[in-house]
Amino acid sequence: MTDLRAAPLRGCFCCGQSNQSFAAPSRRSFMLGAGALALTTAVGGGRAEAQTADAKPFRIDVHHHLSPPTYVTASNDSGFGDPLMKNWTIEKSLADMDKAGIATAMLSVTTPAVNFTKGDTARRLCRESNEYAARLVADYPGRFGNFAMLPLTDAEGSLRELAHALDTLKADGIALMTSYGDKWLGDAVFLPVMEELNRRKALVYTHPTAANCCVNLAPTQPPVMIEFGTDTTRTIADIVFSGNARRFPDIRWIFSHAGGTMPFLIERFVRHPLLVPKAKDTVPDGTLAELKRFFYDTAQTSNHAAMSALASLIPPSQIVFGTDFPYRTGSDHVKGLREAGVFTDEQITSIERGNALKLLPRLAS
Numbered sequence: 001m002t003d004l005r006a007a008p009l010r011g012c013f014c015c016g017q018s019n020q021s022f023a024a025p026s027r028r029s030f031m032l033g034a035g036a037l038a039l040t041t042a043v044g045g046g047r048a049e050a051q052t053a054d055a056k057p058f059r060i061d062v063h064h065h066l067s068p069p070t071y072v073t074a075s076n077d078s079g080f081g082d083p084l085m086k087n088w089t090i091e092k093s094l095a096d097m098d099k100a101g102i103a104t105a106m107l108s109v110t111t112p113a114v115n116f117t118k119g120d121t122a123r124r125l126c127r128e129s130n131e132y133a134a135r136l137v138a139d140y141p142g143r144f145g146n147f148a149m150l151p152l153t154d155a156e157g158s159l160r161e162l163a164h165a166l167d168t169l170k171a172d173g174i175a176l177m178t179s180y181g182d183k184w185l186g187d188a189v190f191l192p193v194m195e196e197l198n199r200r201k202a203l204v205y206t207h208p209t210a211a212n213c214c215v216n217l218a219p220t221q222p223p224v225m226i227e228f229g230t231d232t233t234r235t236i237a238d239i240v241f242s243g244n245a246r247r248f249p250d251i252r253w254i255f256s257h258a259g260g261t262m263p264f265l266i267e268r269f270v271r272h273p274l275l276v277p278k279a280k281d282t283v284p285d286g287t288l289a290e291l292k293r294f295f296y297d298t299a300q301t302s303n304h305a306a307m308s309a310l311a312s313l314i315p316p317s318q319i320v321f322g323t324d325f326p327y328r329t330g331s332d333h334v335k336g337l338r339e340a341g342v343f344t345d346e347q348i349t350s351i352e353r354g355n356a357l358k359l360l361p362r363l364a365s
Helices: 034-042 069-078 090-100 119-139 155-168 188-199 223-241 262-275 277-282 287-291 304-311 330-340 345-359
Strands: 059-065 102-108 144-149 173-177 203-207 252-255 295-297
Touching: 059 090, 059 203, 059 330, 059 345, 069 119, 090 102, 090 330, 102 119, 102 203, 119 144, 119 155, 144 155, 155 173, 155 188, 223 252, 223 262, 223 277, 223 287, 262 277, 262 287, 262 304, 304 330, 330 345
Parallel strands: 059 102, 102 144, 144 173, 173 203, 203 252, 252 295
Antiparallel strands: none
């Protein structure tokens, strides 16, 4: 069996039903205030704060949310969303980026994306949101990139929007939710879109959400606390064990939040094809070989426990910097990565910029 310690360690929002009224206001409040302070203390509170601003910003944030005006209007009309999402402004993004030395932030709409609607409404909202993001990229040269939204359950609409986003708007990649109702990204219903993404060698960023099955499971646990990490893990497994990771090797995947709970469940991932013979064909080189081809961001996981687990499986070259703004700050993550004590200074520099440049070479200039 593969030695999982081989890598060295160094210095539902889904369906628009009433259950969204619980999930949306709680979307991020759990992460703020005393909770964030407690986490900072737990992962290195007594250590000197790292300098978060540089003479010249250089970091690339692959997990940075925007709220297009039409999206905020839709959230108000449909009864979901939290104050941080609704009160986002471009000025707030730029201020946080400047404070943390972030040169470029890749913009994406947060959960539930268009999971709360469908049909022409979803198509129109994707188009308007993607065009708004493209204007920001043009208006602030070098400061922003765009991961465009798709109405993924609508294959025809998704293929049209994908072409418009990549060919006309020159988006840097595509943003997908980890699940859509009761379907994850390995589902056969999404194959036409996956085929096109693979043909284009597209960069695909994923963001967690709460699937239909898993909203309001326990009143003490809003979905952001447990379900988001679980949904990320489930969609990684679905992509791998559906065979899509091998079938579409040219899709460049970024998974949020250090891959969710995947690092902690790695033994089950590795043993799955040993226990289920039909799964062997999906990972002929072993499960770890597939997992190591993906990229994983640091958003909400820039602490010793999470980064140690991820780095024990995934090479630092596959880890990229993410902040989850406006729900956390860039400075939180700059400080957290250094206090985690997992990576060398050289590796941190690669995580904060170099690794993203491999995916987004246009940002080198």
